[in-house]
Amino acid sequence: MSPPMPRGFEKPYAAFLFDMDGTILNSIRAAERVWGEWARRHGLDVAAFLPKMHGSRGIDTITRLNLPGVDPEHEAKLVTEAEIADVDDVVAIPGAAAFLSSLPPDGWAIVTSSPLRLARRRLEAAGLPLPRFMLTAEDVSIGKPNPQCYILGAERLGVSTQDCLVFEDVAAGITAGEAAGADVMVVTATHHDKMETLHPTLSSYDEISVRISADRKMLIVPNAA
Known part of the structure; x- marks a missing residue:
């Protein structure tokens, strides 16, 4: 069984690393x-x-x-x-645009298995902000579930993977985040079937906000129902 929503929200993070397809947009x-x-x-x-x-x-x-x-x-x-x-039907996950826009520009990155040109095209189609930092298929020699992408993503942001929260939606990415040593949040917005996971889950970014501390760490807080 997935843990209740508040579990996993106690720790402040130096950076968030987002998969793209199925995690911040639906393609x-x-x-x-x-x-x-x-x-x-x-x-x-x-x-x-x-x-x-x-x-x-x-x-x-x-x-x-x-x-x-x-x-x-x-x-x-x-x-x-x-x-x-073909970017017909490519749309943002509910609440993703507002949530990403609320983050410090140097505090998050997209880490996607898509090539760079495709990533930019889909982000534009979904109306999502282009990040300052983005890791794509061309940046790694081996893709997910290998953790290389998330290790490189953390390095680009100048932080340790242990200080990162990875947002993912499928098994390959979840495994990559785990193997990198990061915490993982599973986004279930595009799931047809319930995923059994020990990680905290999120069905919409409307469910959460971020609180930024004086030392620029980011803490996820659940929004009131």
């Missing part, structure tokens, strides 16, 4: 249109494939399939261009 329909068409072209079982591609870099997803005669780097680029062209 599921657009992503599944593009990836579904790609999977059909390659003779895959689309229904079985789609749940496995969320949260990972495109090149890692394709490499894991080990399809004969398929160049993962080339195919990942084709998928990225198709995703950049």
Whole structure:
């Protein structure tokens, strides 16, 4: 069972690290249109494939399939261009825009498995602020669930991962945050089924606010119901 809302809100953090897709914006329909068409072209079982591609870099997803005669780097680029062209239905998670805008610009970063051009395109489509710091697919040699991305994200902000709260929505990202040594908040806004997790959960950013201390640490506080 997930813990009640207030648990995990007692600790002040030096920085917040946000995954993008499914965590601050919802791009599921657009992503599944593009990836579904790609999977059909390659003779895959689309229904079985789609749940496995969320949260990972495109090149890692394709490499894991080990399809004969398929160049993962080339195919990942084709998928990225198709995703950049299709941002219909990309929307912000409720309350995300206001919550992100309330944070100190040097106190948060986006850490996404998406390439940089796609990340910028989706943030713009969702009406979300561009962060001062962003880690994307091009910044790492191996993607989530490897913790490299979150370790680099903390380094960019000049803090320890132990002083960070990671916001994530899927298993690969949650595992990456845990392995990096950060605390994790699971965002469930796009989940169809209940996720069993020991981490605190959040279904909407309207549920929380941030309090900033004199030493610039950030404390999450639940909003009154």
